[in-house]
Amino acid sequence: MQTTSRTFTLIKPNAVAAGATGKILDRLIADGFRIRALKMDFLSRNRAARFYTVHRGKPFFEDLVRFMTSGAVVAAVLERDGERAVEALRTLVGATDPARAAAGTIRREFGESVTRNAIHASDSPENAREEWSRFFTPDEITEIDYTPEV
Ligand code: CMP
Numbered sequence: 001m002q003t004t005s006r007t008f009t010l011i012k013p014n015a016v017a018a019g020a021t022g023k024i025l026d027r028l029i030a031d032g033f034r035i036r037a038l039k040m041d042f043l044s045r046n047r048a049a050r051f052y053t054v055h056r057g058k059p060f061f062e063d064l065v066r067f068m069t070s071g072a073v074v075a076a077v078l079e080r081d082g083e084r085a086v087e088a089l090r091t092l093v094g095a096t097d098p099a100r101a102a103a104g105t106i107r108r109e110f111g112e113s114v115t116r117n118a119i120h121a122s123d124s125p126e127n128a129r130e131e132w133s134r135f136f137t138p139d140e141i142t143e144i145d146y147t148p149e150v
Helices: 012-015 020-031 046-052 061-068 085-093 106-110 125-132
Strands: 004-011 035-040 073-081 118-121
Touching: 004 020, 004 085, 004 125, 012 020, 012 061, 012 073, 020 035, 020 073, 020 085, 020 106, 046 061, 073 085, 085 106, 085 118, 085 125, 106 118
Parallel strands: none
Antiparallel strands: 004 073, 004 118, 035 073
16 A cells, blocks of 8 residues: 655735635645644734743744734645655745745745744644644544545
């Protein structure tokens, strides 16, 4: 059986407000990701602070929480063939600072600043699971593949 792996992404308020959600999802799919779960959501201050709890106390934390609660976000569980979903997504997303992100990356195209950088990508399989569980219950994650015969 083919090995697959999963990761988590969160399209941030600046990209959602700019109407870039569809374009970003297209980029993810074109790169080989399958969407296993998808949801538009609004983060409360508490949820945003908990999501970014590792950054609590850092100088940019308050700005980050304010920004992440400024509009809708779109959360997705992504899957691809092979074992490197986390790494593949981080490569496609690009460096944290859009100005330093490589040409062709999502942050280079849709990011505006380090905080308003359009998209979050989990940094490990463990964190991906932890992060998607803040948005999806297990039964909201699609496990069934399309079978034309059914
Ligand atoms: P993200 O991948 O969502 O993870 C943490 C976020 O903090 C990061 O993207 C940036 O949007 C934001 N951030 C703001 N300032 C900084 C900074 N100086 N270093 C790292 N991340 C920052």
